[in-house]
Amino acid sequence: MEINGLPLHVLVVHAAVVLTPIAGLAAIAYALVPRWRDWLRWPVAVAVVAAVGAVWVAFLSGGDFRDTDRFAGATGEFATKLQDHEDLGGILRWVASGFGVLTLAAVALHDRTGVVRILLSAVVVATAVATVVLTVMTGDSGAQAVWGT
Template identity: 80%
Template sequence: MEINGLPLHVLVVHAAVVLTPIAALAAIGYAVVPRWRDWLRWPVVVAVVVAVGTVWVAFLSGDDFRGDARFATASGEFADKLDKHEDLGGILRWVASGFGLVTLAAVALHTRTGVTRILLSVAVAALGLATVVLTIMTGDAGAQAVWGS
């Protein structure tokens, strides 16, 4: 799929690379700073839904883009870099999805305290951090494939 001659993947990855870490950091703040929870609850819901959506659109459009004829002859180091980027994108979509589901559960159980709150907060923080790291690694792998030497 293209928009004005540009592959959708090339356009949407920028949203995923910017919005996903912002959503994850906001969710981590929601999880670990109790006084911020009421204030961050709804912005976190919106940010997480949009961020996970952009990750999935980036993955699906990347899969479509990789099947394009311009990559049919990709070989050697370039093909290896594309494969690494594709593999990381596949992992990212599931980690980001898990992060999104756990974050939405934490918000849905907003008033819970005790063990439930602690477990949800730890899960949101851990998956949020993993999502940030994987987003950076995936974006870097894609940039290295396109712009690396």
């Protein structure tokens, strides 16, 4: 799919690369700073849904983009870099989805305290960090495939 002659993937990856770290950092703040929790509850929920949606659209549009004639003759180092990017994108979509589900669960269980709050906070922080790291790795691998020397 294209928008004004540009492949959708090329456009939507920017949303994923920007929104996902913002959602991750907001979720970490939500989990670790109790006095901000009430204020961050709904912005985190919206940010996580938008980020996970952007990751999925980037993944799906990337598959369509990869299937175009533009990449039919990809060989050598370029093909290897492209495959690395595709593999990381496949992992990212599931890690981001897990992050989204766990963060939305933490938001839904907002009033919980004690061990439940500690466990929710721990899994939100862990999945947020994993999602942000994978987002950076996936974006970098795509940029290296296209722009690297």
